[in-house]
Amino acid sequence: MIDCTKILEIADRELAGTDLFTVSCKCSPMNEVELLIDSDTSVTIEKCVELSRKIEAEFDRDVEDFSLTVASAGIGSELKCVRQYRKLVGSSVEVLLLSGIKILAKLDSVDDEGITVSYEEKQTVEGKKRKVLVNVVRTYRFDEIKYTKEYLDFK
Template sequence: MLKEKVESLLNKALDERPSLFLIDFTMGGDNTIRVVLDGDNGVNLKDCMDISRAIEHNLDREEEDFSLEVTSAGATSPLMYPRQYTKNIGRILKVRTGAEELEGTLVQTSENNITLEWKAREPKPEGKGKVTVQKKQDIAFSDIKEAKVILKF
């Protein structure tokens, strides 16, 4: 009963803020409500507070005791939905597929895949030594096991 009410309030609050989207929603047996958000332009503290208030102010603590936590997806959290990749264009990703692990700059996303670019050192076609080459690869969302943004400082 409480879970359905919270879900309804959460969906209504997100409908009013189309740039935000849900990453995870859980509710523990002890009425601990946990909401994890992301946004096309990131998520700030005010966004979390607005969503928290939209839920909390419409529930009666006299009826149900609960705790509520609304957070943003962390910078090091794996990307879970195609919508998250778009806001990370231009950043370096580490992508693990079933066959390989690639690290490169995310240059574009489409409905079905992402495109990574990186430089690699390879043996020269003729003679000794190595040459730096520009590599580019499309990776289907369905092939991605895990993808994370690599933060460089």
């Protein structure tokens, strides 16, 4: 069986010095390998093909047959590493907390511990009959978050 650790080592070595980075690697028992990469700018199909060929060159298909897919972590996919979060600072994100609460917010900042987001929420204010929209800024640790995705508003 193909080892994802070896695939990640090769990919990280090949991507060093570029704006590309690995996001995740999944290996199935059927030797189907899926490597997701991302970039601080953009990922082209040519870059995926080039990386795929370099990884395949490191393995002997006569010894072990495998299927390798190198793809970009697409829009709408879950963020898996801090570098992906940093890329989206200032953008709208959808955050699902482990508590089940889903938040649509602007990603304000990211550090190694978690994220800070801002969003509008209706809250009761003293002296007012109706709830008022209030800008809320909250910080969440990564261990409180089930997933975060880039949010695209098509309005």
